Every structure is written in structure tokens, then in C-alpha cells.
Amino acid sequence: MASPDQIAAQILSTKSLSVSQPWLNDFLSSTSTTQRNVPPSALAKTAIFRLLASDIKESLSKHRSCTLPVDVCRPNVQERRLQGSIPVQVLDIEDIGTSLWSQIEAIERVERGEAIRGREIVRTIAVGEDPEASSENNRASTATGTASVSGNSGYGPHRLILQDAAGTLVVGVEMQRVEGITLEKLAIGAKLLLQNPTVARGMVLLTPRSATLLGGKIEALDKVWRDGRKARLLEKTASAGD
Template sequence: MNQALQIRSALASEQLPVPCQAWFQTLITQQPPQQRTLPALVAAAKARLLASDLTASGLFDTTSPPPVFPREVVSSSPASVQETCLAHDVVAQVVDLENVSQSRWQQVQALEAIERGEQKRGREIIRVLAGGDAGNDGEAGDETDTGNGNADGRPVARASATGGTSDANATHRLVLQDAAGQTLFALELTRIYRIGIGRLRIGEKLLLKKGTVVARGTLLLEPASVRFLGGQVEPLNKAWVEGRLARLRSEAQAAGQRE
């Protein structure tokens, strides 16, 4: 088996979408000869894929694209489908995120803390590197803290970036995009601690499992229905932070003037 096929098999085993053959060949040729061992190539492929926009031209083979959202739930009137379930796993990327349980000013403060490179862990303010302190699989480095997780490895609830109160009861709404460019709203049906401003990055890849409920055009997320694959698309994340911060400030100021 050649290296491209071996890398392809390794990505598929981790339930990642598999790019086209040309993508693998380019990846291999761009690596220095001393780094063309299979483990190094698999790691490089995974990192590059998780940092890629799923909708990028030429990423996937047009004859065998990855599974996407069912057409009936992303149609012009998705609310007409009262309830259905995903018939297969779908890998999607985060393109928008909002904590709907916070006020506009609280959201502004959270994003400003991220912009400054500050986030809170308990009562301690920590600094993160520009672009996020990457942990395993491209996930945000502030997600876990050795010795402070639950027995199943899930991180415990932490203080938010805005003032030391736990986000255990927060509710987040996401916009997720599949490889075909289709988007769906997603809402936490049950609190998922991995979802949060500063923890979940724009462009991060999520595996939405077969059987995930879609009610009136909205994916209902529970811990068992989603797997976080990691990653971040830096241009998308930067544009989102800057654009959302400006919108939130404007909305918060307008609300304050009305009061």
C-alpha cells in the first residue's frame, strides 16, 4: 500500500473526511524527506485537514464527496420538517457561535478577553498564545487541565471569561457548515462543556453522529451525539471575532441608549 492510501486509511479510521488523491500527493511532496515517515505524514495530514475550510475548492473528490446535511432540512423552508434524524455521520465546521444565555455586554467582555489573549480558569487569568494554545488534535489548549476533569475525561465546568461565574447552565447556539457549504443551526439540548466562547473555535470540525435529531431546521446537540475533532480555520476565526465584536458593541450600545 502506498503512503497516500495509508494516510487516507488513517484519517478515515478517525472518522475524518477524506480529501482527494491530489491533496495527499501535494502534502507528501511538501514534507522534507526526513519527515516522510508514515506517523509524521499522518500527523501533518490531520493538522492540515483540521485547519482547512471544508468548502475549499479541490479539497474533496467531486465523484465521492463526504456526507452532508440532508437536503430536506436545509431547504428554503427547513421548519416545515417537524422532526427527523441524520441518516449518517456528518462532519461539519463551526461558522458561528453565540451564548444565548448571556447579555450583549457579557458577550462583548468575553470576546474582548479573547482578543487580549486573556481567559479565566477558575479565579486565575491565564495568557494564551495568539491564535489559541493548540492542544491535541488542534483543540484549544485551555480545554483541559490535568487532574481537573471528570472521570470520563470530560472537562469540568469552568469560570467564564467575563466574571468568574460558571457556565454550567449556559446555552449556546451554533451555525454549522458541511462540505457542500450548506448551513444549519444547532442548539445545545443538554449542556456540553466543550462548547463555549474561547473554547470552541471558528472552523473547528465536529462529527455529528447518525441519529442526531433535527427539529424544524435545528440540530439538537447532546454529549452523545457529537464528537469534537478539533482544528481551527484561522482566517474564519479572525474575521468572526472582529466582526462579531463590532456587531455586539453596536447592539449593546443601541440597547443602552433605548434604556
């Protein structure tokens, strides 16, 4: 059976995640009967999968070297560079490059079972529809050179609420496109690794060099967020009209 130190070292070297010892002990205890002859590298992969689906406040180390400064949100600090690798989880994502009404309409198109192809709105495949007719529509779209684009993809830039292992919250703003950060792909609870990020006026500036998406999702948080997203957007439009 692999030792906790071996697994922790594998996770740190592959993902730069410093795992919490109590969480790791619980993980090894839960897998002790089924993973006795599994090499440390394979066991570490299973642990990483569980980590990415966990709340990092419980699963990762709270050491100051891998958490945000407690005063990270100070708006009077014009700019500073944080040192090292700091894992965070996403609690909210907002497309600040697309109007609120466009986002609401995109959600409603999905609710109606529609998608955008080029400049046309077409019905997507639904239960009970003629599959041949749907296939014919797809072939026609391909022939005319139009590409399928989800109305909810959002080109950004994006504004995120991020949380570290100590529970510190900070706003992250996408200054350059970061692979995987879209409303369509990014789940609530997904993990980002911040690497020597710049913080300006209390906001983390996200670029491909300073932020890497590790993946993951906290299922319960993601469902609540998605179920309530349309209502939150409608509330914002109402507030903007006051």
C-alpha cells in the same frame, strides 16, 4: 512512501473523515521530500493536523453519505434523524444563555486587562506591572477559595452556524453541554463530527452523543470573527432597542 489509500484509510479509521483525493494528493506532494521514511500512521497524523486547519469544502469528500441533506433547513419538518457521520466546520458561535450586555462587558474587561475572580474584578498581569504584587493577588485569591473564571467563557447554551464539505449551512443548537463548545475554547473553523444527529425544525440538536469536537481553526476566519465580535453585539443591542 505511504500510498494515498493508506493515508486516507488511517484518517477515516481514526477521525471518521473522508478526505478529498485532490487535497490528499497535494498534501503528499508537499511532503514527499521530507516524509519518505515516515510510517503511514505518523503521516496520517500530519495530514489530520492540516485537515483541521483547512476549509473542509476543499479538503473533505462531498459524497452524500458524509454531507448534510440539501433540504436540512426545512422548518416544516418537525423532526428527523440523519444517518452516519457528518463532519462540519464552525462559522459562528453565539452564547444564547447570556445577555448581550453581559457579553459586551466581558469583552471590555478583557480589553482593560481585567478578569473575574469569584465576585471580584481584579487586574491581570500586564507589561510593566509589579510581578510580586500580581503574585500576591493570586495568592490571596487562592487563600479565600475563589476560582478564576474568564468573563468571556459563557455557559451557554450555544447557537452555532455549521457548514459541511458541500457548503451547506445549518444552525446547530446545544441541547446538552458538549465538551469544548464555549466562546473561550471554540475557534472559528473548528471541526465537529455529527453522529446520527437529530434535526428539528431545520436545526441540528447538539448533544454529547451526536456531536464530537475534533478541534482545529481557520486562522484568518477566526481573527476576523473575534476582531468584529464586539461590534456585532453592539449592533444587536441597538436592533433590539428599535
